[in-house]
Amino acid sequence: MRSSKGGLADLKRLHQAARQARAEAEQAARQAAAAPARAADDADAFRHATQAVTPLKHTGRRAPAPPAAAPASAAVAMRRAAAVGENPARADAGVSDGGDVAHLLSEGGTAFVRADAAPDTARNLRRGQWPAGAELDLHGLRVEQARHAVLSFLDECLEHGIRCVRIVHGKGYGSQGLEPVLKDKVRTWLVQKPDVMAFSQAPEREGGAGALLVLLRQTTARRP
DSSP states (O other): OOOHHHHHHHHHHHHHHHHHHHHHHHHHHHHHHHHHHHHHHHHHHHHHHHTTOOOOOOOOOOOOOOOOOOOOHHHHHHHHHHHHHHOHHHHHTTOOSOOOOGGGOBTTTTEEEOTTSOTTHHHHHHTTSSOOOEEEEOTTOOHHHHHHHHHHHHHHHHHTTOOEEEEEOOOSTTSGGGOOHHHHHHHHHHHHOTTEEEEEEOOGGGTGGGEEEEEEOOOOOOOO
């Protein structure tokens, strides 16, 4: 038989548990009763904060559609390589490596503007009036490979309606005798390409003496 002392301890614990349960129930009831009041206070605060806001008027205008993305340089390069591999003569038709074009160049041989283009076209190219939509890097290519690459690349860009491109020919430091062979060849090829309206040596931030910015005739890009 349990002692009276043990029974009193059990009874005390029961009373404490009952008091705690009642306290928790009363707190929950108070919180439930206060919830509508808090919601009303929040609504009043929101109305007060927004009463000075003027709604925007609907103008009926639609956000302009984003411009069609120019093909990535890598994708252009792959298509250019495929075209050259299939029929390099097609891309190079009418363009030779020889011929003196120095008399057609301006600004110390760094620029060219075709007769039917505005005289300040080369200067506007350097100023960034036409951002470059694709780039071709000729490092590591021999003259014949570079010619195929340049002309096929230009044809591909014309098909996609890209007006301005950057061609990186290098400064010639890695060539035999440190002669900038491709630098002069690229200028010769571009002058012979009727779709090239102008070109200019790139500003330093875009390659300087090792690159050209080239402006092509405006065409309608082919539909996919």
